[in-house]
Amino acid sequence: MSNIEEFPLTGRLLSEYEALVTAAPGVLDAIPGAVYVCDHEGWLVRYNSEAAELWGRRPSLDEPRERFCGSHRLFLPDGSPLPHAECPMAQAMRSGVATRNAEVMIERPDGSRIVALVNIRPLTGRRGEIQGAINCFQDISEQKKIEEEVRRKSKDLEDFFENSAIGLHIVSSTGIILRANEAELELLGYKPEEYVGRHIAEFHADAPVIGEILQRLSCGEKLDRYAARMRAKDGSIKHVLITSNSRLEDGKFVNTRCFTTDVTGLYESENARRESEERLAATYQAATIGIAEADADGRLLRVNDAFCAMLGHTREQLLAMTFLDYTHEDDREQDARLYAQQVSGEIDNYAVRKRAVKGDGTTVYFDVYSSSVRDCTGRFRYGVRVLLDVTEAKHMDDRLREREQRMRDLLEALPAAIYTTDAEGHITFFNKAAVDMAGRTPQVGDKWCVSWRLYRPDGSYLPHDQCPMAVALREDRPVRGEEAVAERPDGTRVPFIPYPTPLHDDSGKLVGAVNMLMDISDRKKAEAYEERLASIVKSSDDAIISMDAQGVIQTWNKGAQRLFGYEAEEIIGKPVSALYPPDRREEELVILDRIKSGEHIESYETMRLRKDGSRIDISLTVSPLRDRRGCVVGASKIARDVTERRRNEERRKLMVNELNHRVKNTLATVQSLAAQTFRGENGNPARKRFESRLVALARAHDLLTRESWEGVDIQELLQEVINPLCVEPQRVHASGPPLLLRPKLALALSMAFHELCTNAAKYGALTTDEGRIKIEWLVGGGARGHHLYMRWQEIAGPAVEPPSRKGFGTRLLERALALELGGEVNLSFAPEGVIFTIEAPLI
Amino acid sequence: MRKLRVLVVEDESLIAMLVEDMLNDLGHEVGAIASRITEALEIARSGQFDVAIIDVNLDGQSSYSVADVLAERGVPYIFATGYGSKGLDPKYSDTPVLTKPFVGAELETALSQISSSV
Numbered sequence: 001m002s003n004i005e006e007f008p009l010t011g012r013l014l015s016e017y018e019a020l021v022t023a024a025p026g027v028l029d030a031i032p033g034a035v036y037v038c039d040h041e042g043w044l045v046r047y048n049s050e051a052a053e054l055w056g057r058r059p060s061l062d063e064p065r066e067r068f069c070g071s072h073r074l075f076l077p078d079g080s081p082l083p084h085a086e087c088p089m090a091q092a093m094r095s096g097v098a099t100r101n102a103e104v105m106i107e108r109p110d111g112s113r114i115v116a117l118v119n120i121r122p123l124t125g126r127r128g129e130i131q132g133a134i135n136c137f138q139d140i141s142e143q144k145k146i147e148e149e150v151r152r153k154s155k156d157l158e159d160f161f162e163n164s165a166i167g168l169h170i171v172s173s174t175g176i177i178l179r180a181n182e183a184e185l186e187l188l189g190y191k192p193e194e195y196v197g198r199h200i201a202e203f204h205a206d207a208p209v210i211g212e213i214l215q216r217l218s219c220g221e222k223l224d225r226y227a228a229r230m231r232a233k234d235g236s237i238k239h240v241l242i243t244s245n246s247r248l249e250d251g252k253f254v255n256t257r258c259f260t261t262d263v264t265g266l267y268e269s270e271n272a273r274r275e276s277e278e279r280l281a282a283t284y285q286a287a288t289i290g291i292a293e294a295d296a297d298g299r300l301l302r303v304n305d306a307f308c309a310m311l312g313h314t315r316e317q318l319l320a321m322t323f324l325d326y327t328h329e330d331d332r333e334q335d336a337r338l339y340a341q342q343v344s345g346e347i348d349n350y351a352v353r354k355r356a357v358k359g360d361g362t363t364v365y366f367d368v369y370s371s372s373v374r375d376c377t378g379r380f381r382y383g384v385r386v387l388l389d390v391t392e393a394k395h396m397d398d399r400l401r402e403r404e405q406r407m408r409d410l411l412e413a414l415p416a417a418i419y420t421t422d423a424e425g426h427i428t429f430f431n432k433a434a435v436d437m438a439g440r441t442p443q444v445g446d447k448w449c450v451s452w453r454l455y456r457p458d459g460s461y462l463p464h465d466q467c468p469m470a471v472a473l474r475e476d477r478p479v480r481g482e483e484a485v486a487e488r489p490d491g492t493r494v495p496f497i498p499y500p501t502p503l504h505d506d507s508g509k510l511v512g513a514v515n516m517l518m519d520i521s522d523r524k525k526a527e528a529y530e531e532r533l534a535s536i537v538k539s540s541d542d543a544i545i546s547m548d549a550q551g552v553i554q555t556w557n558k559g560a561q562r563l564f565g566y567e568a569e570e571i572i573g574k575p576v577s578a579l580y581p582p583d584r585r586e587e588e589l590v591i592l593d594r595i596k597s598g599e600h601i602e603s604y605e606t607m608r609l610r611k612d613g614s615r616i617d618i619s620l621t622v623s624p625l626r627d628r629r630g631c632v633v634g635a636s637k638i639a640r641d642v643t644e645r646r647r648n649e650e651r652r653k654l655m656v657n658e659l660n661h662r663v664k665n666t667l668a669t670v671q672s673l674a675a676q677t678f679r680g681e682n683g684n685p686a687r688k689r690f691e692s693r694l695v696a697l698a699r700a701h702d703l704l705t706r707e708s709w710e711g712v713d714i715q716e717l718l719q720e721v722i723n724p725l726c727v728e729p730q731r732v733h734a735s736g737p738p739l740l741l742r743p744k745l746a747l748a749l750s751m752a753f754h755e756l757c758t759n760a761a762k763y764g765a766l767t768t769d770e771g772r773i774k775i776e777w778l779v780g781g782g783a784r785g786h787h788l789y790m791r792w793q794e795i796a797g798p799a800v801e802p803p804s805r806k807g808f809g810t811r812l813l814e815r816a817l818a819l820e821l822g823g824e825v826n827l828s829f830a831p832e833g834v835i836f837t838i839e840a841p842l843i
Numbered sequence: 844m845r846k847l848r849v850l851v852v853e854d855e856s857l858i859a860m861l862v863e864d865m866l867n868d869l870g871h872e873v874g875a876i877a878s879r880i881t882e883a884l885e886i887a888r889s890g891q892f893d894v895a896i897i898d899v900n901l902d903g904q905s906s907y908s909v910a911d912v913l914a915e916r917g918v919p920y921i922f923a924t925g926y927g928s929k930g931l932d933p934k935y936s937d938t939p940v941l942t943k944p945f946v947g948a949e950l951e952t953a954l955s956q957i958s959s960s961v
Contacts, residue, residue, distance in 0.1 A: 657900070657925075657926045658900070658903070660925045660926050661899075661900045661924070661925035661926060662925070663925065664924075664925025664942070664943035664944060665855050665858060665925055665943060667943065667944045668855070668858045668861065668925075668943045668944040668945075669855060669857045669858055670944075671858075671861055671944045672857040672858055672860055672861035673857065675860075675861050675864055676857075676860065676861075679864075688946075691944075691946050692946060694944055695944055695945065695946055695949075698942070698943065698944050699942070702942055
């Protein structure tokens with residue numbers, strides 16, 4: 001305090017330090033702001049109340065004194081501790097230099113801190129020595145806070161500007177780019193130096209657009225998502241949206257801040273989406289196929305024009321319907337079931353052909369393709385139904401199928417063997433006639449022909465792959481005029497003519513072939529038959545002539561030449577009447593009439609004229625000749641010379657008669673002899689019996705000669721035996737099948753029945769009025785061949801007694817007959833009537 | 844039946860004899876017996892008979908001519924033949940036939956057949 005003592009308070013000019021130290025305490029307090037003063041050693045000597053307030057304490061000015069600063073603790077602005085000896089005051093004291101606007105942080109004893117802006121000025125005395133220093137400081141914590149806030153905000157802004165995902169640039173009033181952020185540069189691909197400092201118009205693709213933008217901005221207008229196109233460094237065009245406003249200062253345009261949003265991708269996808277949507281919408285409406293959307297219940301949500309047209313309903317009508325409403329009732333169940341499966345996700349989609357009833361009531365066929373639209377979670381949103389009217393196709397299909405079926409039926413029904421193959425020759429179809437002809441059912445994989453084996457007409461083996469069908473397929477041409485022989489598995493052979501014909505599709509491609517096999521066995525047989533017939537006609541001894549319906553001779557064989565004496569050349573073309581004797585002309589007319597009516601005239605005997613005028617006996621057969629339609633066009637005549645035969649027949653008859661005459665005369669002579677021998681014994685029954693036996697024998701002979709010794713009918717034989725006895729016919733009942741007896745059997749039976757008859761007439765059934773005779777016979781087969789079983793029974797005659805002695809009759813019946821017949825006989829003299837049975841072989 | 848005078852045309856004498864006996868037994872008489880055609884024709888033309896029995900075959904010759912003569916004269920006749928009933932010319936199919944050998948009963952039946960027309 002010596003300094004203070006050096007300077008008198010009055011009367012001399014006080015130094016600043018002295019003035020401050022000596023000033024009344026109120027002076028310092030009056031200073032707005034915190035102030036404190038240190039002496040030349042730095043000891044705190046004065047401070048005002050505001051300083052004490054900022055410090056949060058009142059440092060002592062006496063011992064212990066404080067040096068350089070009255071604060072509790074000091075920190076640098078960055079927060080590091082600042083010892084009081086290092087504080088700005090201490091520095092200012094040491095250096096003697098004033099400190100301007102230094103910042104320190106003061107911590108109060110309560111821990112709160114303030115930032116203080118410090119201004120220190122060293123105080124010098126008159127001699128320039130440092131007497132002390134004064135520190136004016138103020139609490140700038142608030143400003144600091146604001147400043148910090150500003151700094152942080154500006155940093156955020158900067159960060160925002162630089163690191164924004166959106167392109168940002170600032171353009172000056174003259175259009176020069178002042179700044180551009182990373183996003184902007186990246187968007188366009190420029191380096192900062194290539195972009196910043198250039199005119200913005202250089203980077204716009206559309207000059208009018210940027211002109212407009214700048215114009216509007218200069219007038220203070222705001223741009224909000226203004227579409228523009230910018231040119232990137234690589235030449236590509238970027239679609240951007242510019243949001244911008246202008247900074248005006250004092251009504252003057254300073255610059256613009258532009259946000260550039262890259263919407264190229266969006267634009268492109270939007271464009272694409274719009275395009276596809278437009279396309280879809282156009283397609284949807286213009287499609288000739290019906291398209292509809294339906295909800296889960298099948299209710300129609302949207303339909304296109306074609307859909308309406310196909311169903312004959314208006315859109316309004318359809319939108320009030322489900323697709324089942326117009327579905328034909330028979331097809332509803334299937335469509336409904338499938339749709340339910342599709343809605344539930346069991347199936348993704350389905351296709352179905354169904355019938356639908358149109359608004360006008362007609363039924364149409366649709367092919368429906370149904371699929372679903374689902375949201376991203378897979379939930380069903382709506383069903384898309386695409387309809388194709390296939391009525392025409394269906395009808396065509398049906399017609400085609402029907403036609404094909406008809407064709408198959410037709411082919412099946414054809415009597416000719418028909419089969420088809422594919423282009424490789426594999427058999428694809430064959431009808432029943434083919435199976436019949438082949439004698440087998442073709443197997444899967446069979447090629448070329450339905451037959452089992454093939455031969456050429458000359459009999460050599462014909463491999464299937466060389467058959468006409470194979471040729472037709474290989475050379476793609478119909479094959480005609482071939483002949484082949486098919487052998488069946490059973491060895492029989494069928495000659496046939498094949499008609500293989502290649503088949504082509506619309507484009508002319510070979511798709512297969514059809515073959516018809518004409519069985520010509522009949523024709524072959526007919527040909528052979530005709531040949532044989534011709535040779536028979538040619539070589540026949542019979543005259544075979546044909547004539548037309550008018551009786552004009554057409555053919556004339558060798559036999560005719562021999563019989564009638566005309567050569568073929570001289571008689572063919574002449575009327576057949578040339579052969580008729582004048583008295584038989586009418587016969588010709590009768591024959592012609594009968595032939596014209598289609599009658600066949602069995603062989604009859606007549607007479608004709610030879611060329612030399614002589615007559616010949618002929619047997620003639622005449623048959624009508626018909627054309628293929630069955631009309632009579634003429635007649636064939638077969639004439640045989642019967643002159644010789646007739647002569648022979650007459651001769652034979654004569655001889656038989658002569659022989660008979662002799663035999664009978666001989667028998668009659670024997671009869672006469674007997675008569676003469678027994679003359680005078682007129683009542684002798686023996687003579688009568690003899691006579692009748694002789695007659696019976698003769699009758700049997702007579703029968704046989706009459707039938708040319710071929711056999712006698714049993715009924716007739718019985719009549720001949722019974723007739724001479726003059727029995728009333730009703731008393732003899734003979735029954736049995738017609739039967740021709742061999743001569744020996746006939747003779748033996750004749751004799752036997754004669755004996756039985758005479759016996760019956762003498763002793764048996766014919767002696768009474770009521771007595772009857774029953775004769776029955778039958779023929780039985782057996783191991784020994786056919787046998788005759790015959791039975792003679794007398795009924796209602798007198799009581800029979802067995803004869804006391806076996807006479808000729810009995811012996812003849814019992815022994816001779818059995819011997820002659822080689823059979824068995826049984827004669828029984830039963831009291832009620834004689835019974836006689838015969839069993840004899842017929843041959 | 845009344846007594847008939849019968850012409851017998853028969854070349855076998857034993858048979859002619861038999862026929863004669865039969866006729867006699869039946870109460871008729873034989874007017875003549877002819878054994879040859881010429882003779883038979885002669886008798887047939889001139890003789891007086893009620894009926895005739897004619898053997899169709901006279902030693903190999905047909906005796907139809909005799910029948911024709913008799914028919915002309917209205918004399919009924921019977922054929923006696925060894926041919927059997929079918930050995931006759933169909934022209935005479937109406938004529939009663941006795942097939943040799945025959946018994947008296949047959950002769951009687953035949954005579955009664957023709958004598959009704961006598």
